[in-house]
Amino acid sequence: MVDTNLGAVEARFADIIWQNEPIHSRELAKICGEELNWKRPTAYNVLRKLCEKGIFQNNQGIVSSRISRQDFYGMQGEQFVEEAFEGSLPAFVAAFTARKKLTDGEIRELMGIIQREEGKSARERADMARKEGR
Incomplete structure (x- = not known):
């Protein structure tokens, strides 16, 4: 099962992977250094965590997704509706449109x-x- 709970920085890191996959882990660490100002060990640690969550895989240094960005955020949205609106999509839409036209x-x-x-x-x-x- 995929763990869809990501912090803001993890989500940004995940987006970098989705935009560049498949990508060598060294190249990923380099991009993270440039875009997130991370050192290489930080990139590798976050990558390991996201692989453990079932979102990505790292096979012989090549990083790729196990789940697409669209599917991931769809699962995250579904989980939110389940938890916040007891699974009722109409209740979610009603609450959303009450605040935003x-x-x-x-x-x-x-x-x-x-x-x-x-x-x-x-x-x-x-x-x-x-x-x-x-």
Whole structure:
């Protein structure tokens, strides 16, 4: 299981890996020195921690992701909704929109997502009915 709890610095480090993968650990340490002002041991220690969390892997000095950035942040969002809103996405959206007005573009984008999901659900129901011989 992937541990999605990252501090701000760990998240920045993870983004560096996602932007440059696959990357040699020496090159990663060099980039972290330039962008985060880290010494090499710091980069290696944080890399080890993120590998232990199941996010990245380091095979013979080549660092790559075990989970994509999009999937990682999706899991993090899902965990937040579960913990803060008892798993209710509508409750999350209601709380979010009570504080921030959605733009017309955001509304269209959300409607598109909902329509795609409705289409998936209809196909899944039809597939299940076919399998059951209905």
